[in-house]
Amino acid sequence: MARFRVDTHVFRELGAHLVGRPSTALVELIKNSYDADATIVTVEGVGLDRRNGSIVVTDDGNGMTPELFESGFLTVASRSKDVEDRRSPRFRRRYTGAKGIGRLATHKLAGHVTVTSRPRPEAFPDVKTLRGVSAVLDWNEIERHTTLDDVGEGVVVEPVSDQSQPFGTQLTLGELRSPFSSDELLRFVTEVTTFEPPAVLVRALPDTVVDQRLIFDEPEVREAKRADSFELEFRGDFAAGDDFWQLVGERTHWVLEIRAGPRSKHVEYVIAPTKLGLKRNPYAERREFRGDHPAPGAGPAFSARILISETGRFGRDSASAFAKANTGVRVYMEGFRVLPYGDRGDDWLALDADYTRRRDAFDLSGIHDADGAKVEGEALYRLSSSNFFGGVFLREAHAGNLEMLVNREGFLPSRELDTLRRLVRQGADLVARVRAGASERKKAADRQPNHGPDPKHGTAGENRNQRDADSSTEPRRPYTPMGRLDESLNQIGVLATSNDSSPGAVAITEALRTARSALVGLRDDQALFRTLATLGTQFSAFVHEINLLLNQARFVRRLARESQTANDGLEAAADELVELLERQAAFLADLVGSTARTSRRVLDVHERLASAMRLVGPQISRRGIAFENDVPATTKTPAMFPAELTAILANLLSNAVKAAGEGGRIRLSSEVKPGRGGLALRLENTGVAVDLRSAEQWFLPFESTTTEIDQDLGVGLGLGLPIVRRLVEEYGGEAHFVEPSAGFATAVEVRVPHSALTTR
Numbered sequence: 001m002a003r004f005r006v007d008t009h010v011f012r013e014l015g016a017h018l019v020g021r022p023s024t025a026l027v028e029l030i031k032n033s034y035d036a037d038a039t040i041v042t043v044e045g046v047g048l049d050r051r052n053g054s055i056v057v058t059d060d061g062n063g064m065t066p067e068l069f070e071s072g073f074l075t076v077a078s079r080s081k082d083v084e085d086r087r088s089p090r091f092r093r094r095y096t097g098a099k100g101i102g103r104l105a106t107h108k109l110a111g112h113v114t115v116t117s118r119p120r121p122e123a124f125p126d127v128k129t130l131r132g133v134s135a136v137l138d139w140n141e142i143e144r145h146t147t148l149d150d151v152g153e154g155v156v157v158e159p160v161s162d163q164s165q166p167f168g169t170q171l172t173l174g175e176l177r178s179p180f181s182s183d184e185l186l187r188f189v190t191e192v193t194t195f196e197p198p199a200v201l202v203r204a205l206p207d208t209v210v211d212q213r214l215i216f217d218e219p220e221v222r223e224a225k226r227a228d229s230f231e232l233e234f235r236g237d238f239a240a241g242d243d244f245w246q247l248v249g250e251r252t253h254w255v256l257e258i259r260a261g262p263r264s265k266h267v268e269y270v271i272a273p274t275k276l277g278l279k280r281n282p283y284a285e286r287r288e289f290r291g292d293h294p295a296p297g298a299g300p301a302f303s304a305r306i307l308i309s310e311t312g313r314f315g316r317d318s319a320s321a322f323a324k325a326n327t328g329v330r331v332y333m334e335g336f337r338v339l340p341y342g343d344r345g346d347d348w349l350a351l352d353a354d355y356t357r358r359r360d361a362f363d364l365s366g367i368h369d370a371d372g373a374k375v376e377g378e379a380l381y382r383l384s385s386s387n388f389f390g391g392v393f394l395r396e397a398h399a400g401n402l403e404m405l406v407n408r409e410g411f412l413p414s415r416e417l418d419t420l421r422r423l424v425r426q427g428a429d430l431v432a433r434v435r436a437g438a439s440e441r442k443k444a445a446d447r448q449p450n451h452g453p454d455p456k457h458g459t460a461g462e463n464r465n466q467r468d469a470d471s472s473t474e475p476r477r478p479y480t481p482m483g484r485l486d487e488s489l490n491q492i493g494v495l496a497t498s499n500d501s502s503p504g505a506v507a508i509t510e511a512l513r514t515a516r517s518a519l520v521g522l523r524d525d526q527a528l529f530r531t532l533a534t535l536g537t538q539f540s541a542f543v544h545e546i547n548l549l550l551n552q553a554r555f556v557r558r559l560a561r562e563s564q565t566a567n568d569g570l571e572a573a574a575d576e577l578v579e580l581l582e583r584q585a586a587f588l589a590d591l592v593g594s595t596a597r598t599s600r601r602v603l604d605v606h607e608r609l610a611s612a613m614r615l616v617g618p619q620i621s622r623r624g625i626a627f628e629n630d631v632p633a634t635t636k637t638p639a640m641f642p643a644e645l646t647a648i649l650a651n652l653l654s655n656a657v658k659a660a661g662e663g664g665r666i667r668l669s670s671e672v673k674p675g676r677g678g679l680a681l682r683l684e685n686t687g688v689a690v691d692l693r694s695a696e697q698w699f700l701p702f703e704s705t706t707t708e709i710d711q712d713l714g715v716g717l718g719l720g721l722p723i724v725r726r727l728v729e730e731y732g733g734e735a736h737f738v739e740p741s742a743g744f745a746t747a748v749e750v751r752v753p754h755s756a757l758t759t760r
Contacts, residue, residue: 023195026192039061041058062167062168114172115170134159194337260423287434332391338404351385367426373437603640606631612650616654631669638753653666664687678733683747735751
């Protein structure tokens with residue numbers, strides 16, 4: 001009798017070929033943990049830049065029995081989630097998986113999969129004797145066979161009765177399909193770690209952003225029991241570093257919230273200026289609009305929160321780099337991101353297309369109260385997608401016929417998708433109209449002699465006083481010169497306008513406003529200056545090495561002309577040329593490469609030290625300096641930019657080499673401090689001692705102990721230690737000369753605390 005036969009290549013077609021991105025594959029595994037009622041999921045990446053790297057996903061969910069593993073995990077297009085209400089047994093979560101091919105995502109990522117699982121009794125009330133499961137899938141071995149009927153050694157499943165292991169499931173993916181380059185790894189980690197919406201979009205907005213309620217405190221993100229919780233922790237290569245979203249929120253000018261309720265015929269829109277927006281324009285106002293839902297019964301119902309920056313410029317600091325990589329309006333289903341909506345280059349709302357074409361009309365049909373807010377020339381206030389940071393939140397029960405593609409990247413074209421796009425886009429157009437109205441009111445006020453009184457906002461002087469009072473509550477760093485200047489400007493502003501509305505006081509206040517703008521610009525330029533200054537200190541040595549390269553080249557040429565027996569010398573000279581070039585190129589790439597300042601992450605101190613030693617190591621060897629590395633091999637930093645830690649170590653080492661002299665000693669040690677104390681690194685050297693009573697002068701720019709050009713390290717510019725201190729201060733840390741240990745003349749200690757948000 002004839003029967004169907006399935007070729008083992010089906011795994012390749014449904015795994016590696018069907019799933020477009022590696023990040024999508026990994027997110028599918030995380031969603032499986034969510035569907036299994038997990039409350040905590042950890043995702044750890046180890047050696048993702050190597051083929052022998054691994055990815056480990058561990059959850060505390062319901063776990064699996066051997067029977068469930070075979071009927072669910074090992075069954076392609078399984079119907080295990082195809083139940084009437086599609087809900088999980090414990091927390092009644094809406095299942096996010098539907099096709100039964102999510103586990104084939106492992107094929108996309110790795111050639112070898114190990115599964116261990118222990119089931120929870122409460123999830124299997126009808127099973128008297130619960131056993132766990134241990135399984136191994138060798139995709140490479142499976143594909144060596146022609147059909148699924150022939151597969152034997154490629155799949156090993158064993159029941160486990162061990163009661164000591166924790167409840168839940170662990171998947172270990174080994175033999176990665178291909179190692180990730182630095183750029184690929186950055187994109188992979190960014191996509192994976194942002195598959196959940198950030199807190200600033202789903203929790204109550206902090207007072208630092210806006211001090212008034214819009215539509216909701218928290219949008220409805222997913223459908224689950226109230227007591228349910230779901231936390232995700234990334235470790236190893238996936239450690240994402242600090243959450244910059246709150247800083248991004250504090251640097252936006254408007255907030256848009258939208259709600260299309262599941263039982264409502266109407267769509268609500270509320271647009272409000274942030275505190276920063278009110279400082280930019282005190283005539284900005286909160287506005288509400290109501291529109292008709294074109295198909296309230298069919299859906300989709302959704303909620304949305306979108307942050308808008310009028311300038312699209314967040315400075316040149318770390319928050320700006322983060323913001324630039326995360327612009328756009330993203331879509332989430334049951335709390336999980338749906339790619340590619342909101343990706344850079346994805347214009348699903350046609351914001352970029354209309355911004356480029358400068359369309360002169362809005363399609364706000366169905367918005368009841370929009371005509372009363374219409375402003376002449378309002379289309380000029382359109383913004384591109386890079387000005388928007390937001391999320392649109394869908395729940396499966398109220399999404400209508402929205403259905404995701406099989407590869408989990410995007411929705412199938414449908415009327416519901418068109419409706420969703422139109423309603424969200426109308427919100428963006430309403431923002432442009434409200435911004436235009438605020439700008440017109442400000443222009444009208446500016447035309448008045450003293451900006452005149454405004455019935456809503458008070459006098460110009462009162463407005464400025466309020467802005468000064470608001471700004472005085474913002475977090476600042478008063479112990480830096482920039483912070484003290486900011487504080488002084490605020491005090492002058494309050495004194496100038498508190499009891500005096502004369503033209504002189506107004507002029508002073510206007511001057512203060514200009515000074516504050518300049519101060520903001522200076523802050524934004526600091527991060528760029530530090531990196532460039534670090535490069536500048538190295539260029540002095542680089543120029544000297546160019547001369548060495550020239551001498552070596554002349555030597556090579558002379559050998560080639562005068563002797564045919566000097567092959568050994570020729571080879572040695574060529575090797576030295578390559579060494580010099582590679583050393584400089586590697587160091588510069590670490591500082592200005594594409595991943596150097598785009599993602600903060602937990603760093604391996606030894607790895608960053610190796611990068612700095614590529615620059616300084618040869619000088620240590622030539623001078624016969626003994627370098628002692630007493631930092632434990634497992635030492636990690638708080639989340640930092642790789643380029644900045646490399647710059648810190650390189651500058652400290654360069655100074656120590658110069659001070660230690662011929663035949664000296666240098667020692668690097670570390671200490672992990674309790675609580676927020678973080679990591680302390682201490683670099684000590686013999687040779688020239690620094691008087692601790694006057695040591696602070698060496699942290700001033702252009703204060704240098706060297707005046708002559710060093711043969712290896714160039715001329716001292718007096719910028720190394722100031723750069724070190726400024727970089728460390730950006731993480732809330734400190735850098736000081738300290739009392740050296742016995743046998744050493746000088747010691748510098750830098751400390752970086754844990755969980756320190758950058759204040760840039």
